Amino acid sequence: xxxxxxxxxxxxxxxxxxxxxxxxxxxxxxxxxxxxxxxxxxxxxxxxxxxxxxxxxxxxxxxxxxxxxxxxxxxxxxxxxxxxxxxxxxxxxxxxxxxxxxxxxxxxxxxxxxx
Numbered sequence: 713x714x715x716x717x718x719x720x721x722x723x724x725x726x727x728x729x730x731x732x733x734x735x736x737x738x739x740x741x742x743x744x745x746x747x748x749x750x751x752x753x754x755x756x757x758x759x760x761x762x763x764x765x766x767x768x769x770x771x772x773x774x775x776x777x778x779x780x781x782x783x784x785x786x787x788x789x790x791x792x793x794x795x796x797x798x799x800x801x802x803x804x805x806x807x808x809x810x811x812x813x814x815x816x817x818x819x820x821x822x823x824x825x826x827x
Contacts (some may be wrong), residue, residue, distance in 0.1 A: 738789045741820050743771040746771035750800030757800070760791050765800050775820075779827060 750765040757765060760781070767780055778788035795801050806813070 736804065738774050738792060739805050740773065740775045740785060741816060742803055744768045744774065744777060744792055744796075744801050745771045747799060747802050749798075750795065753798075753800060757795075759767050761795050761800065764791060764795050768801055771804070773823070775823065777800055 727823060744764070746765050746768045751769075754762060755766055763781060764777060767777065772780075774785065774788060774792060776787045777792065781791075783791075792801065792803070796803050806816070
């Protein structure tokens with residue numbers, strides 16, 4: 713966790729209970745937004761859940777959340793899937809297609825360059 717020196721000593725997959733697969737198939741560019749239920753439950757959430765729900769008051773991508781949490785994208789996907797399953801966040805992503813959208817790929821590349 714950012715600002716938490718003890719968080720550096722914990723292996724990333726420990727926070728997911730060893731799970732490596734998310735409950736939702738989340739694209740790296742999928743947007744995550746806190747729901748009213750998430751806002752109401754905020755004081756009662758675990759540390760990682762709290763961080764995701766609090767930061768997604770404005771829509772953020774899975775990649776942005778991973779960077780902010782300083783966790784691997786795979787771990788972040790699992791955590792987002794958990795809070796989405798509880799109804800604390802809503803996930804917005806394009807339906808899968810056989811051909812990638814060039815505009816989307818350019819936006820992802822631009823975002824990665826900014827990192």
